[in-house]
Amino acid sequence: MPTFSHGSVEIAYLDEGQGDPIILIHGFASSKDVNWAQTSWFTTLKSAGRRVIALDNRGHGQSAKLYDPAEYHTAKMASDVRALMAHLGIGRADVMGYSMGARITAFLALESPELTRSIVLGGLGIHLVEGVGLPESIADAMEAPSLADVTDAQGYAFRAFADKTKSDRRALAACIRGSRQEMTREQVGSIKTPTLVAIGTRDLVAGSPDRLVALMPNARSLPIPDRDHMIAVGDKVYKAGVLEFLAERP
Template sequence: MPSMPAPIPLQTFPSDGVSIAYFDVGDGEPILCIHGFASTAHINWVYPGWVETLTKAGRRVIALDNRGHGASEKLYEPAAYHTRIMAEDARRLLDHLGLDRADVLGYSMGARITAFLAQRHPDRVRSAVLGGLGIHLVEGVGLPETIADALLAPSLEEITDPQGRMFRAFANQTRADRNALAACIRGSRNEMTAEEAGEIQCPTLVAVGTKDKIAGPPAPLAALIPRGEALDIPDRDHMPAVGDKIFKAGVVGFLGRRP
């Protein structure tokens, strides 16, 4: 069994007064990675081998802990987690690092943030990868708000909802701040209209597991985005798709093809 990659030291910067943790490794063209709900930069990108894959492909890899997650500041008002606000955290990290543009790779909630960033700041996003998020970007909001109830339940044993139980167990395992995560799920379930998705002008890869019931299928979303393309990740549900080798190969190939 391969050993777990070593943690990467984190730095912090202020994003409109909120402390955001991030790491910055490798050389080459920059790619900003934005993790999913209840995850962290390490859980989403280091441990499944993404940092190794991308640095070997000649990339500079930057990843942040979203507000309320990991080593970033915890906030407890749902309004603090609107997707537009979280997209500004990502944009300010590019500012902090002096980067005019970057490719952006997001997974699940991170893909939603990526889409909002690309739509609102088209000059900053060279290309976008929306992993674990298909047509539910515009039709439904992916994860249900009942996850917040599961996160705040007195114990795991009392939770009967399968998705809620999964995320509560994950939060317990990672020792996350469950109150902050509950506020996040309540504040970040924001849809984008089909017209707004059509304003995403950069090359965009939409990659979803074929067994993923959370994301919605990738092809209908890719069809809304002028330079969108879809990638099916075979036989993968939402969480197992994160580190899939076909997903990684698809992203590396996509980055190599884009202008």
């Protein structure tokens, strides 16, 4: 498993295939493997002639585990992506993030537009600018003595997922407390990068895709029929829509 150091933080990543690069940024409590490899995104994108790069966000997967919420500010996690691109000598790429990864992607496009040829925001709509999406109470679920002690439905789902993936729950608690930054409408409106907002029609976490698209000068939405926040990421409609979107920029 290749790794690199961004300051004192070791970041694990995968780099496979040949062609135009696309960088994948996973969601909260997930990993590059769970979010992208196990859902066949690597296979799909490589078959389309793409070089596919995915990192484990700090606190997740095989990357360094940090326990100070301040270390998980979304801008800091976006800087990990910037550092990975520099490490690999990539000056510009398509970038796709899901849920928390979509928030990181948006911050990257805001702060370093020259690096992003296009962006895909999966599982994140208007909650980029209002309501955040995942509640901080998920941190309490991560710190509960056992899954049986979690009474909140959303907290229960994420705690069960973290237990299944054998994640560092203390690091995840710090992450959810530190990474829930919103953008202003003005900031979102300044992102001129071509953008696809892909959200399941049963997603209760992301917020409205159409309200976010209305704020952005170069964005459109992709509804993923009958999928909620947890299962939309592997959907065939999502994959087909992303491939079509990417093909628009030769």
